[in-house]
Amino acid sequence: MSQTYLSLTVELPEEASEAVQDLLHESGALGLEVRDREAPLMPGVRGPNPGEAIIIGYFDERDTAESARDEVASSFPEAKLTLDEQPQQDWSNEWKSLIKSVHVGRLWVGPPWDKANAPAGTVQLVIEPKMAFGTGDHPTTSLCLAAVDAYMAEHPGAAVLDVGTGTGVLAIAAKKLGAGRTVATDNDPISVELAQENQTENGTPDIEVSGKELTQVEGTFDLVLANILANTLIELAPLIVAKTKDRLVLAGVLSHQRADVEAAYRNLGLTVLTGATQGEWVRIDLQR
Numbered sequence: 177m178s179q180t181y182l183s184l185t186v187e188l189p190e191e192a193s194e195a196v197q198d199l200l201h202e203s204g205a206l207g208l209e210v211r212d213r214e215a216p217l218m219p220g221v222r223g224p225n226p227g228e229a230i231i232i233g234y235f236d237e238r239d240t241a242e243s244a245r246d247e248v249a250s251s252f253p254e255a256k257l258t259l260d261e262q263p264q265q266d267w268s269n270e271w272k273s274l275i276k277s278v279h280v281g282r283l284w285v286g287p288p289w290d291k292a293n294a295p296a297g298t299v300q301l302v303i304e305p306k307m308a309f310g311t312g313d314h315p316t317t318s319l320c321l322a323a324v325d326a327y328m329a330e331h332p333g334a335a336v337l338d339v340g341t342g343t344g345v346l347a348i349a350a351k352k353l354g355a356g357r358t359v360a361t362d363n364d365p366i367s368v369e370l371a372q373e374n375q376t377e378n379g380t381p382d383i384e385v386s387g388k389e390l391t392q393v394e395g396t397f398d399l400v401l402a403n404i405l406a407n408t409l410i411e412l413a414p415l416i417v418a419k420t421k422d423r424l425v426l427a428g429v430l431s432h433q434r435a436d437v438e439a440a441y442r443n444l445g446l447t448v449l450t451g452a453t454q455g456e457w458v459r460i461d462l463q464r
């Protein structure tokens with residue numbers, strides 16, 4: 177059975193707003209919402225009449241809410257009062273509906289609670305949304321997943337480097353699709369920790385995940401992936417190109433930034449291939 181809570185809505189002249197807020201606090205309100213000229217309203221929320229304020233006190237017990245209503249009524253006879261019962265929403269689980277699983281080529285990437293819905297025959301990655309970027313549903317990630325799928329289909333055993341790995345999603349996808357040596361780096365220690373956790377969870381423990389700078393990473397790679405941001409991609413261009421043996425895939429670039437990023441890599445001798453776009457986001461594919 178879902179829990180309920182009570183909301184006591186008080187509408188009255190704005191100058192009495194603070195006094196009512198104090199009274200509601202003293203009367204046992206667990207929380208207050210104030211709608212007045214100062215506070216911007218959420219879309220779809222009813223605002224106060226001119227010169228008035230709306231103060232809503234939230235209570236978990238009917239007795240407390242009713243005695244608060246009586247107190248406000250006797251101290252502020254001009255106030256309009258409404259006591260409502262509201263179903264309690266389960267906010268701790270509400271956000272889960274915002275995380276979407278994705279199906280890109282042979283790959284399915286989704287959160288643990290959606291795994292049962294993964295289509296049969298897909299290569300499945302389970303990524304629990306935490307503090308790292310890369311649950312799969314961001315356009316930049318899914319653009320890269322498509323590139324990983326296509327490249328790995330043609331180059332089984334390819335060595336793969338994932339720069340800015342976040343959750344590790346691209347490196348794990350590459351490994352599951354048959355990559356050989358796979359290295360993943362990120363300059364954010366939390367991402368490194370979570371990528372390591374995810375590689376274990378997904379049964380790809382031999383990915384070399386670390387916070388190493390590119391100058392510390394040994395060797396070159398058939399496929400290099402870097403889903404970072406345009407300015408970082410430009411800054412890191414010489415180091416990224418030095419690690420690329422064959423194909424380089426860049427993402428995290430908005431369409432108006434494309435020309436600058438492409439120029440930085442063309443100047444280092446790479447050829448721009450046909451990439452891909454999703455909304456405002458572009459993926460730049462390059463060939464050594």
Ligand SMILES: C[S@@+](CC[C@H](N)C(=O)[O-])C[C@H]1O[C@@H](n2cnc3c(N)ncnc32)[C@H](O)[C@@H]1O
Binds near residue numbers: 311316428
């Ligand atoms: C947009 S996320 C991409 C995550 C994942 N690769 C994906 O495709 O979903 C970018 C990641 O790059 C990392 N990053 C940013 N600047 C970096 C740098 N200079 N070197 C390494 N990683 C960097 C961030 O910490 C973040 O985890």
